[in-house]
Amino acid sequence: MLPDDDAHDALGPEMRDRCLAITRRDTLKGGTAGALALALAGAPAPAAGEPSAAAHPMPVNGERLPIRTSVNGRPVAAEIDTRTSLLDFLRERLDLTGTKKGCDHGQCGACTVHLDGQRVVSCLTLAAKAEGRAVVTIEGVSDGDTLHPMQQAFIDHDALQCGYCTPGQIMAAIACVREGHTGSRDEIREYMSGNICRCGAYVGIVAAIEDAAARMERI
Amino acid sequence: MIPTPFPDRPRFDARDMVLGRTRYAADRRLAGMLHAMTVPARIAKGTVTSLGAEAALRVPGVVRVLTPDDFPEPPPSAEDGPPPPPPTLTSTVSFRGEPIALVIAESLEAAIEGAEAMRPVYAEEPFQALMDGLEADREEAEPYVAGDAAAVMARAAVTVSETYESPTQHHNPIELMATVAEFRDGRLSVHECSQSVGLAKYAVFAALRIDPAVVDVRSPHVGGSFGQKGLAQRQTALIAQAALLTGRPVKLVMPRGQIFHVAAYRPRSRHRVELGATGEGSMIAARYDAIQEQSRQGFFPAAEYHEAPIRLYGIENYLGTGADIRLDRQAPGWMRAPHAQASCFAFESAVDELAWKLGQDPLAFRLANDAARDPRTGRPLSSRFMRECLEEGARRFGWKERVAQPGSMTAEDGTLIGWGVACGAYPSSMPPAIARLRVGADGRTRFAVSGHEMGQGIRTAIASVLIEELSIDPVGLEIVIADTTSVPQHMTAGSWGTAGCVPATMKAVERMRSAVAELVGGQRIAGNLHRQLAMVRRPSVEVEVSELAPGQKPEALEELKAGGIVAMGPEYPAFTSMSYGAHFVEVRVEPRTRRVRVPRVVSIADCGRVISPRTAASQVYGGVIWGIGASLRERTEVDPRFGGYLNSDIADYVVAVNADIEEIDVGLIDRPDLIANRAGLKGLGQVTMAGVSAAVANAVFHATGKRLRSLPMRIEDLL
Ligand code: FES
Numbered sequence: 044m045l046p047d048d049d050a051h052d053a054l055g056p057e058m059r060d061r062c063l064a065i066t067r068r069d070t071l072k073g074g075t076a077g078a079l080a081l082a083l084a085g086a087p088a089p090a091a092g093e094p095s096a097a098a099h100p101m102p103v104n105g106e107r108l109p110i111r112t113s114v115n116g117r118p119v120a121a122e123i124d125t126r127t128s129l130l131d132f133l134r135e136r137l138d139l140t141g142t143k144k145g146c147d148h149g150q151c152g153a154c155t156v157h158l159d160g161q162r163v164v165s166c167l168t169l170a171a172k173a174e175g176r177a178v179v180t181i182e183g184v185s186d187g188d189t190l191h192p193m194q195q196a197f198i199d200h201d202a203l204q205c206g207y208c209t210p211g212q213i214m215a216a217i218a219c220v221r222e223g224h225t226g227s228r229d230e231i232r233e234y235m236s237g238n239i240c241r242c243g244a245y246v247g248i249v250a251a252i253e254d255a256a257a258r259m260e261r262i
Numbered sequence: 263m264i265p266t267p268f269p270d271r272p273r274f275d276a277r278d279m280v281l282g283r284t285r286y287a288a289d290r291r292l293a294g295m296l297h298a299m300t301v302p303a304r305i306a307k308g309t310v311t312s313l314g315a316e317a318a319l320r321v322p323g324v325v326r327v328l329t330p331d332d333f334p335e336p337p338p339s340a341e342d343g344p345p346p347p348p349p350t351l352t353s354t355v356s357f358r359g360e361p362i363a364l365v366i367a368e369s370l371e372a373a374i375e376g377a378e379a380m381r382p383v384y385a386e387e388p389f390q391a392l393m394d395g396l397e398a399d400r401e402e403a404e405p406y407v408a409g410d411a412a413a414v415m416a417r418a419a420v421t422v423s424e425t426y427e428s429p430t431q432h433h434n435p436i437e438l439m440a441t442v443a444e445f446r447d448g449r450l451s452v453h454e455c456s457q458s459v460g461l462a463k464y465a466v467f468a469a470l471r472i473d474p475a476v477v478d479v480r481s482p483h484v485g486g487s488f489g490q491k492g493l494a495q496r497q498t499a500l501i502a503q504a505a506l507l508t509g510r511p512v513k514l515v516m517p518r519g520q521i522f523h524v525a526a527y528r529p530r531s532r533h534r535v536e537l538g539a540t541g542e543g544s545m546i547a548a549r550y551d552a553i554q555e556q557s558r559q560g561f562f563p564a565a566e567y568h569e570a571p572i573r574l575y576g577i578e579n580y581l582g583t584g585a586d587i588r589l590d591r592q593a594p595g596w597m598r599a600p601h602a603q604a605s606c607f608a609f610e611s612a613v614d615e616l617a618w619k620l621g622q623d624p625l626a627f628r629l630a631n632d633a634a635r636d637p638r639t640g641r642p643l644s645s646r647f648m649r650e651c652l653e654e655g656a657r658r659f660g661w662k663e664r665v666a667q668p669g670s671m672t673a674e675d676g677t678l679i680g681w682g683v684a685c686g687a688y689p690s691s692m693p694p695a696i697a698r699l700r701v702g703a704d705g706r707t708r709f710a711v712s713g714h715e716m717g718q719g720i721r722t723a724i725a726s727v728l729i730e731e732l733s734i735d736p737v738g739l740e741i742v743i744a745d746t747t748s749v750p751q752h753m754t755a756g757s758w759g760t761a762g763c764v765p766a767t768m769k770a771v772e773r774m775r776s777a778v779a780e781l782v783g784g785q786r787i788a789g790n791l792h793r794q795l796a797m798v799r800r801p802s803v804e805v806e807v808s809e810l811a812p813g814q815k816p817e818a819l820e821e822l823k824a825g826g827i828v829a830m831g832p833e834y835p836a837f838t839s840m841s842y843g844a845h846f847v848e849v850r851v852e853p854r855t856r857r858v859r860v861p862r863v864v865s866i867a868d869c870g871r872v873i874s875p876r877t878a879a880s881q882v883y884g885g886v887i888w889g890i891g892a893s894l895r896e897r898t899e900v901d902p903r904f905g906g907y908l909n910s911d912i913a914d915y916v917v918a919v920n921a922d923i924e925e926i927d928v929g930l931i932d933r934p935d936l937i938a939n940r941a942g943l944k945g946l947g948q949v950t951m952a953g954v955s956a957a958v959a960n961a962v963f964h965a966t967g968k969r970l971r972s973l974p975m976r977i978e979d980l981l
């Protein structure tokens with residue numbers, strides 16, 4: 044993919060020459076960049092009804108592994124780099140960017156998703172472990188435009204500020220209710236302490252979970 | 263006329279947030295995108311003699327390794343121009359973790375593998391990472407002076423003189439620092455988490471020496487920042503250059519361990535506070551010296567530790583000195599309640615110690631030392647409702663039940679109970695603004711103004727004004743902020759975000775109303791503005807307004823357009839404007855483990871008129887929780903042997919989690935300050951934290967009789 048020369052004029056003479064010299068050199072070398080750009084352009088679009096392939100094809104690297112899994116109720120088939128975390132698979136390959144990376148070390152909870160109904164930190168879960176299992180992310184929680192009671196409760200109690208920890212908080216909170224750990228505020232606090240909110244929305248989060256727990260029981 | 267309070271309203275962008283639809287910088291996924299990984303220096307000081315990039319290039323999927331040679335020479339620094347942009351990649355290492363190369367690959371996995379395969383060789387030099395033992399190497403700051411502190415101190419009947427310390431701390435927003443850059447159709451577009459797209463843009467065009475006109479930076483949502491992403495970030499120009507050189511979009515999400523080493527942080531600081539009072543308990547003199555750790559080139563100002571303390575009380579004689587101790591570390595910077603977190607901890611602890619020495623109730627003592635004007639300038643205060651904060655807080659907390667003697671309030675199991683109070687203050691500043699408002703007959707409204715949304719609720723505040731004061735359809739409202747392709751963008755920091763957009767919003771609303779009234783003439787048309795425009799067959803009306811801080815010269819607008827930071831305050835030509843807060847804290851100290859818990863806090867803030875009650879309350883919760891974290895948990899451990907930080911992740915850098923937080927009751931005085939600006943508002947984000955640590959320390963003293971003067975206060979300090 045050679046940037047066109049005119050476009051680089053705007054950058055001024057020094058940068059223009061720098062960019063063009065480099066891109067020409069690489070292209071002449073026939074480096075991986077050029078080869079891969081072609082591969083990417085030729086990626087087939089998934090046919091309706093078929094398990095959808097990853098939105099972005101797998102780049103050339105590492106050990107490959109084909110997986111079949113279900114994400115938010117839809118079958119997904121993809122070839123992955125065996126090292127790929129479930130978090131990076133969701134975000135970088137499936138474009139499901141609602142699940143957030145806050146640490147990549149299992150310390151913050153921002154990447155919490157449900158795997159067969161259990162909450163897991165997707166950064167410490169290999170994508171390969173999703174084989175044959177059901178993944179639910181924040182994008183799969185609402186019923187179309189109708190919010191899940193937990194989502195509504197988060198709005199009602201302003202249980203969020205920047206919103207970055209929020210998808211993980213909501214996934215953990217729904218699991219917390221299902222696990223039966225909402226007996227008291229203290230119990231909620233304890234079982235929600237794997238999800239850090241640096242903005243400090245904890246008071247609202249606890250209130251939202253108390254509220255939604257009552258409504259979820261009624262469903 | 264006192265304006266009516268704004269009603270409670272849900273957060274403007276909450277629905278998208280709970281659906282996972284809000285797009286942060288790292289959520290940009292562009293076709294053909296490459297992934298980058300920075301390579302941090304493994305020494306604290308010295309030079310890179312060879313990068314050892316060959317191994318990285320052999321990793322399948324690695325496309326390029328950028329080195330210092332891929333960047334132009336840094337621009338010459340102009341005398342009174344903006345500060346130079348951050349350096350790019352370097353072979354001269356001035357702190358551990360400084361980026362020395364950038365690996366670009368087809369996948370994130372390959373980029374990480376490539377970066378780890380690098381084998382740089384260094385020539386190391388001796389370095390200094392800690393200020394201990396270097397206290398004599400002071401680089402003095404401009405002092406804050408009122409009256410004659412030395413002479414009056416000598417006459418004081420009662421004095422206290424103690425030293426307090428606040429540790430190195432890192433912001434640690436949950437969002438990692440991220441940049442996505444793309445060069446397409448002759449434009450370089452950068453998506454970044456930033457509190458200042460203007461400075462990010464400057465960092466790109468100045469460092470890469472390209473035409474500013476082709477660079478666009480957008481940061482519509484930031485996943486928390488607290489000051490970390492205020493100044494230009496180190497990675498921005500690197501990723502922009504990577505996109506230019508490869509001709510493909512490039513994304514970097516920096517690992518937290520690296521962020522600890524390149525991002526700003528709260529510098530460790532030491533505070534010697536001497537207070538003098540009359541026998542009756544009137545504070546008459548203060549001498550206060552603050553030293554802080556500083557980088558070689560850093561400019562986080564030591565003088566500003568005095569901005570809040572000098573205005574907390576009416577102490578007429580104040581000598582505030584400050585100094586930097588320069589070290590081989592990355593530059594410290596502004597972190598929530600910058601200066602005031604440390605200085606209000608120190609000063610409000612000392613005030614408590616003085617009250618105790620005088621045998622006075624700490625609440626009554628504070629109320630008796632209220633200020634009528636700014637001791638530093640002698641000028642009036644735009645407004646001050648600190649008394650109201652204290653009185654309302656005391657009422658809600660039940661302060662009158664307090665038994666003065668430390669250790670006298672205990673639970674049945676022997677748990678020690680302590681009640682403490684402390685105040686905080688923070689400058690209320692204001693930048694100039696240019697805003698553009700368009701209302702369409704099609705039901706849409708588009709409002710562009712300067713601002714960045716880091717979770718403080720700036721969109722909600724803007725929407726509150728537009729929806730409340732303009733007859734429009736809220737569903738069609740679009741608020742454009744943090745976008746260099748719209749109106750000029752000022753840094754959103756220092757609690758001036760709301761002042762930097764809401765007064766301008768109000769002005770735009772007035773202008774729009776009269777513009778539509780003029781169009782409609784004398785006709786009476788039922789319905790909202792959209793309908794009125796439709797009736798007079800006008801597709802849309804657009805107005806543009808500009809707003810200046812009180813007493814600010816019109817040239818500030820030109821500086822704003824040029825990307826400058828031109829906020830005024832707290833000292834305006836005719837007055838000083840400060841926000842205030844009072845915090846009441848209960849601590850419980852377990853008898854055997856000495857673990858400290860904070861079951862109850864009441865925090866009341868005076869931020870002038872409240873524009874968005876719900877998000878303002880959330881700001882106060884957040885500030886209190888930050889205060890609790892700073893009091894009991896947070897400290898970055900600097901490694902004296904190798905430089906860098908030992909606890910550079912959020913398992914070892916311990917922040918408050920849900921189980922650390924119990925009942926918090928927040929209140930806002932909501933009294934408009936119409937001297938400060940047309941909206942009657944003052945800043946809020948920082949003052950919510952200022953003083954919380956002192957309230958905790960004062961409560962710990964009341965519970966245990968032990969005065970802790972160094973943060974964080976941990977179990978080992980109470981054994
Ligand atoms: S990103 Fe997975 S726990 Fe933080």
Ligand code: FES
Nearest residue numbers: 204208240241242
């Ligand atoms: S809302 Fe910002 S981290 Fe939780």
